[in-house]
Amino acid sequence: MTRNAAELDRLLAGTPFAGDAASRAVAPLFTQREMPPDTLLFLEGERGGAFAIVAAGRLRAFRQLAGGQELTVFWLRPGDWFGFLPLLDGGPFPVSVASVEPSRVFMLLRDDFRAHLEKHTELCIYLLAHLAERFRTCLDQLGTLGRPGALPRLAAVLASLLPEGERGTVDVEVPMNQVELARTIGVAPENLSRAMSRLVRDGLIRRSSRRRLTVLDAARVRALAYGDLSLRDDRQ
Known part of the structure; x- marks a missing residue:
């Protein structure tokens, strides 16, 4: 196993593709991208679909407010991942994501992912189970944030x-x-x-x-x- 392959295998353990079977199925589909500071990776509202895992550096997820100001929603550091829902449904990215320092990410494009799913249906079952778990978590969080x-x-x-x-x-x-x-x-x-x-x-x-x-x-x-x-x- 090469150094990059070993690094990706370790990073996948903290994503929806955790598990030997799932990570082996998708690992060959990932590509690596180097990003200088202030490089836009995803644009809010953009379609296309991609999933990314931060391998090095730091990125900022933000939204554009009506007055032109930017609101930082969260920060992304090594091991963090994003873009899972656009990867699945091809919908728009909910936030923009840009690097704030030299960074490196592993990316999985939706077209490659969809072609792979057609040949590996067992991965669909695995992802459905993951989505069900996330949905339950979201319902719990909605109940909490709904409290005064x-x-x-x-x-x-x-x-x-x-x-x-x-x-x-x-x-x-x-x-x-x-x-x-x-x-x-x-x-x-x-x-x-x-x-x-x-x-x-x-x-x-x-x-x-x-x-x-x-x-x-x-x-x-x-x-x-x-x-x-x-x-x-x-x-x-």
């Missing part, structure tokens, strides 16, 4: 950054600034700030910097996110 108040919404974001099954102390990095995070979860920035201070005061988190923090009790953060915990005098 900044506290459970902030807790839901923090819970999404935690490793699966972790219940103790975890260092995490929030992938956007506080104003962008407030817009993403639909609360006012001042309410988000109060919610963050409340989690610090109640011993659930400790802030290291503007974007880095330590979740001191992952189990309680998840419980707050999913409605299984209510903090006293919660006015958020």
